[in-house]
Amino acid sequence: MANSNTKVIIDIKDLSISFAGQKIIEAFSLQVAYGEKVTITGRSGAGKSTILRCLQGFMQPEAGSIHIAGKPLTPDTVWAMRASLAYVAQEPDLGTGGVREIIERPFNYRANHSLKANLSRLPEYFEIFNLPLDLLDKEIALLSGGEKQRVALICAILLDRHIFLLDEVASALDQTNYQAVAKYFFSRRDLTVLSVFHEPAKYDFSDRVVELPYYSRGG
């Protein structure tokens, strides 16, 4: 539990989720403080990814509530909240096209117009995450899973997101690249990271590990 005098940025209360008639999550609560790095762990199918989907408003819980930065997650607030969240999937589906085009695309959305200048920092982040710059001219489909994950991370960082939801993000990364990602997030105390992992070896990613009990099945 986040210390009561630190600012809570993610507040999940008594979350219950069923899928196809089966309970996946029951009365799950979690508070994440601003800048904290928290990992949710649990066996495959315990519903870890489902929690991340709920935080983005792509799935609705049966009971319980979610507050982000003090505001309740509702159909009205979800649009603004999505603009503060970054979700990076195990196998990110970034659409089709060239890598540069994929990275630049979200800056054309009205909500991100003011962030266009951030694109000048692209080479810097490619270096931090060990990606060669000539990757920018490749088709996204030709990239490996690990490369796609890092492209998605860079994109989210350039979009000035401050809450990162990482879904098994280290699964496709080798040790060097995994360390690069972990090192970057630990160097940014202003970024909050909620990650889900099922491999014990990756627990060192965070300040705190929360184990999710296994109910039935889920994603």
Add this chain to the structure above:
Amino acid sequence: MNITEISLGGLASAYLLLIFPLGIILWNRLPILGQTLLAIVRMTLQLLLVGFYLQLVFRQNNYWLTGAWLLIMIGVADLSIIRGCGLKMARFTGPLFVALLAGAGLPLLFLVGLVLKKTFLMEAQYVIPIGGMILGNCLRANIIGIRNFYESLRKNQKSFQHMLGQGASLPEVVRPFLRDACQAALGPTIATIATIGLVALPGMMTGVILGGANPMTAIKYQIMIMIAIFSGTAITVMLAIKLTMKSSFTAWGVLDHRIFKV
């Protein structure tokens, strides 16, 4: 030139031509004899009924009867499109009806009023055949367009959610899907326009020529109708997607999967 009237006996003798297909079916013992006979009976009855009704519509030539016929055509097109797209009727019938009404109505009014310069805009002689041709073509284009749009959204759910997650608004996320759907829907009409007259004489031209008009008149009508079909198709596809979208997403901006039949 005037069209030669077909006598009842003459029409009956046309049925004699069926000896060939029926002979081939019987000779090869194809299991489609019943289906063929039923199709021929249905065609005869349907066209006779339509013929009687149209005779009445043409004789009366008033707003109500012509309008009712147009609305029936739109209604039938509406239901066939939704069925062809594999979508649930209840949510889509209304919005699609509006789209078809606009897509058929606008080009029709334009042609009858501005091109043919008729003061009576519901002139049955023009409104019914031209309306039918526009709607018939809208049917195919809309099935392609609407199905392409929703199936593609369903298939690319992850990248759709990725875009939402990156801060896109619903219109922004939908734009690439809408673009692809419109292109797929309009493609066949553009191909038809490009090859018209070379591959086959279009139905309308054939009709006008058979009706005794000079081929240049027939061509002018054909050009007019192709433009009307193209514009009607574009209006309907775009409007149909825009209007059905309103009830196809949840308040959270996620595609509502209950719109699909399967």
